[in-house]
Amino acid sequence: MFPHSWPRAVRLLLSGLIVVAMITVGLFVLAVGTMSDPEFIDPATGEITDFGAARAALGMLVLLVLPFYRRAPLVTMIAGAVAALVLQLDPFVLAVGLTVWIVRARQRWQWAVAAAGLAVILINAGLHARALTAWPDEDYQRTGYVLLAMLTVLCLGLVLGISFGVRQRRSALAAKAQTRDATHSNEQLSAQLTRQKERQDLAREVHDTLASDLSGLSLHVGGLEKAAQSAGDPSLSQELRTTRRYADQALTNLRTLLTSLRESGNDGAPAPSPQGLRDLQTLFAEAAASGVKVRPFVLVDGLSTAPHALQHAIRRITQEALTNVLRHSSDQTAEVSITGAPGQGIELRVTNQVPDEPRFTSGSGTGLIGVTERARALGGSAETHQKLGQFTLTVQLPWPAPEVASDPVR
Numbered sequence: 210m211f212p213h214s215w216p217r218a219v220r221l222l223l224s225g226l227i228v229v230a231m232i233t234v235g236l237f238v239l240a241v242g243t244m245s246d247p248e249f250i251d252p253a254t255g256e257i258t259d260f261g262a263a264r265a266a267l268g269m270l271v272l273l274v275l276p277f278y279r280r281a282p283l284v285t286m287i288a289g290a291v292a293a294l295v296l297q298l299d300p301f302v303l304a305v306g307l308t309v310w311i312v313r314a315r316q317r318w319q320w321a322v323a324a325a326g327l328a329v330i331l332i333n334a335g336l337h338a339r340a341l342t343a344w345p346d347e348d349y350q351r352t353g354y355v356l357l358a359m360l361t362v363l364c365l366g367l368v369l370g371i372s373f374g375v376r377q378r379r380s381a382l383a384a385k386a387q388t389r390d391a392t393h394s395n396e397q398l399s400a401q402l403t404r405q406k407e408r409q410d411l412a413r414e415v416h417d418t419l420a421s422d423l424s425g426l427s428l429h430v431g432g433l434e435k436a437a438q439s440a441g442d443p444s445l446s447q448e449l450r451t452t453r454r455y456a457d458q459a460l461t462n463l464r465t466l467l468t469s470l471r472e473s474g475n476d477g478a479p480a481p482s483p484q485g486l487r488d489l490q491t492l493f494a495e496a497a498a499s500g501v502k503v504r505p506f507v508l509v510d511g512l513s514t515a516p517h518a519l520q521h522a523i524r525r526i527t528q529e530a531l532t533n534v535l536r537h538s539s540d541q542t543a544e545v546s547i548t549g550a551p552g553q554g555i556e557l558r559v560t561n562q563v564p565d566e567p568r569f570t571s572g573s574g575t576g577l578i579g580v581t582e583r584a585r586a587l588g589g590s591a592e593t594h595q596k597l598g599q600f601t602l603t604v605q606l607p608w609p610a611p612e613v614a615s616d617p618v619r
Contacts, residue, residue, distance in 0.1 A: 262299065278306055
């Protein structure tokens with residue numbers, strides 16, 4: 210009834226005051242309702258009869274169900290209907306429960322119960338009208354008929370007005386919430402479409418520039434390789450062959466990246482599935498071909514079963530670390546240690562010698578920034594340390610333990 214942002218004590222106090230107010234109004238309506246029947250009030254003396262006092266006491270007991278009008282509106286309606294039909298008292302308790310019931314009605318049987326409650330109010334009005342015919346005073350009868358009609362119309366008007374008003378308000382709030390959700394969904398869809406278009410534009414620009422340049426480079430190096438073979442220079446031919454292999458590999462990687470940017474594009478080769486240790490062996494072989502002396506130590510339990518994102522991160526981080534060794538190491542020698550297991554995570558450590566005056570410092574360079582971002586994207590971390598002419602890159606990557614299905618209960 211009250212906003213949940215209000216303090217609980219305030220909400221309880223206000224709810225209690227409302228219940229007290231309803232009971233007070235119920236007592237007033239009960240007193241007015243007893244005036245229509247001579248069995249309640251003696252027409253000669255104007256005093257309440259013993260029978261009337263007993264029924265009034267029962268009516269007061271019925272008012273005690275009002276505190277439950279929101280939790281159990283059907284109970285309130287039943288108690289009010291008994292008071293209105295059996296005891297022939299006022300339908301105030303029935304009207305309170307009926308109002309809440311109509312507000313919450315959704316199914317057909319609930320509306321049937323609501324219609325029955327309205328019918329009970331009309332029947333109760335008829336019972337009071339019949340009781341007025343027993344009064345000897347005709348003026349009292351006419352006044353009673355007018356007052357009864359006014360109270361009946363007021364009762365039905367309040368029940369229907371309040372209940373349907375609350376339903377209309379809730380419907381408006383629900384429609385407003387749906388509109389807000391739809392607007393938010395439209396904004397998200399628009400943002401996704403915008404990002405998709407940006408990725409496609411970027412992929413197209415990269416394809417028209419870098420992909421074309423790499424293709425031209427590969428063809429040009431291939432021509433130089435044939436010329437070197439014709440000139441009888443095997444050393445130059447081997448170097449050119451290596452250069453062309455790197456150009457072809459860079460072109461393949463670029464096409465894979467373009468496929469990822471397009472997301473649903475059909476151009477280029479699909480992203481290759483990770484191969485675990487085989488990917489690392491390929492990296493070490495490529496680094497050795499480039500002149501890097503790799504001293505690997507790989508002890509990973511079930512690397513090929515690790516999540517693809519984790520395998521991809523290990524491969525890319527190792528590749529970037531070996532590239533840094535090729536560029537900045539004084540002796541181009543790298544000690545690579547990769548250890549881990551499911552539930553323990555992966556520790557990747559690369560150590561190499563650096564000159565006395567290094568050309569980079571800890572945390573500098575876009576390559577190391579990329580390594581740090583890859584690690585953080587998986588919930589890991591990357592640290593660099595330089596001491597006594599040695600540079601060490603340490604990367605920690607999480608690897609959750611696989612979920613073990615519990616045995617069924619036999």
